[in-house]
Structure formats: structure tokens, C-alpha cells
Amino acid sequence: MKKQMQQGFTLIELMIVVAIIGILAAVAIPQYQNYIARSQVTRVMQEAGAMKTAVEACINDGRLALGTGAGECDPGATGSNLLTNGSQVGATLPTGTGVPQASDPLTATTTIVATFGNNAAAVLQATPATLTWTRDATGSWTCATTAPANLRPTGCAN
Numbered sequence: 257m258k259k260q261m262q263q264g265f266t267l268i269e270l271m272i273v274v275a276i277i278g279i280l281a282a283v284a285i286p287q288y289q290n291y292i293a294r295s296q297v298t299r300v301m302q303e304a305g306a307m308k309t310a311v312e313a314c315i316n317d318g319r320l321a322l323g324t325g326a327g328e329c330d331p332g333a334t335g336s337n338l339l340t341n342g343s344q345v346g347a348t349l350p351t352g353t354g355v356p357q358a359s360d361p362l363t364a365t366t367t368i369v370a371t372f373g374n375n376a377a378a379v380l381q382a383t384p385a386t387l388t389w390t391r392d393a394t395g396s397w398t399c400a401t402t403a404p405a406n407l408r409p410t411g412c413a414n
Contacts, residue, residue: 290406293377296338298409300387300400303339304356304370307331308389308397314363315391322360331368333356340373340384349353356389372403379404386403 267294314320314329321414328343339354356370360364368389372380377387385403392398399412408414 260335287345289377290360293379293403294409296372296376296380297385297401297403297407297412298334300338300356300370300372300376300402301401301409301412303334303336304368304387305397307333307356307358307368308391309405311358311362311366311368312360312395320361320363322358322362323363329362333358335342336370337374338372338376338380340371366391379407 264310275401278323310331311329319327319329320402322331324330324347328345333344333355335343335349335353335355339355339356341354341357342413343349344360346355352374354371354373357368358367359369370387372385372387383402385401387399387401389397389399400414401408401412402414405414
């Protein structure tokens with residue numbers, strides 16, 4: 257007696273596999289887009305937060321005007337393709353790049369504001385969303401953002 261060998265998959269089996277893959281993709285793609293947007297908010301939080309040290313040093317040294325001249329404060333912001341607004345102290349940035357903006361002149365209650373744009377996720381550009389670091393008179397910094405609640409990083413409130 258000869259054994260029968262299966263030659264391949266039937267059309268119905270292939271259609272079921274394609275349907276399952278389609279359902280998984282329909283769920284996975286929006287989740288991936290949320291993951292990307294959440295990571296962008298976290299990245300901007302870190303980029304804007306990096307300016308806190310320079311701003312704090314300028315305030316402590318009495319350099320309250322922003323600029324690159326003698327006696328002025330250069331907060332040392334690096335360009336980001338997720339932000340709008342050009343350089344704050346006159347540096348030339350590549351097209352499609354922005355930096356967080358510190359309030360000028362610096363005070364005991366200085367703010368650093370990052371506005372999403374350029375290559376940021378569409379949900380962040382819609383309003384556009386902002387992320388703000390605010391210094392209080394005691395030298396403590398707090399983070400707040402207008403990004404949707406599901407995209408906010410830990411430690412950054414509404």
C-alpha cells in the first residue's frame with residue numbers, strides 16, 4: 257500500500273492565515289504608532305531637561321540674559337528634529353531642526369518650553385503639543401506637557 261502525501265495547503269487554509277495576519281496587523285500598527293509617539297515625548301523631555309543644568313549655572317552666576325556674548329548665558333541647547341523654533345542664541349541649525357526655548361531673561365521662575373513639530377508624530381503636531389520645565393523660586397524643576405495623557409512620560413504631569 258502506498259501512503260498518500262499532502263501536496264500543500266488548501267486555499268481555505270491560506271485564507272485563514274492571511275485573515276489572522278490582517279487582524280494582528282490591525283491591532284499592532286496603532287500600538288506601534290503610540291509607542292513611537294510616547295518615546296518621542298520622553299526624548300524631548302530629556303533634551304529639554306538637559307538645559308536645566310546650564311540654566312541653573314547661569315542663574316547662580318548672575319548671567320541672566322540669553323546670548324553668546326560676555327556675561328550672557330548660552331543654555332547649550334542641541335537641535336532636535338522633533339521640535340519647532342530655531343536657535344535661541346543665534347546659532348545656525350539645520351533645516352527642520354529646533355531647540356527648546358528658555359524664558360529670557362532668566363529669573364528664579366524660568367521656564368524651558370519645547371514645542372513639537374517637524375518629524376514628531378502627527379498626534380503631537382496636531383495642536384501642537386508642548387513640554388515645559390518650570391523652575392520655582394527654591395530651585396526645584398517640574399515638568400508639564402500638553403501631550404495626550406497616554407503619551408506622557410513618568411514624572412511629567414498635565
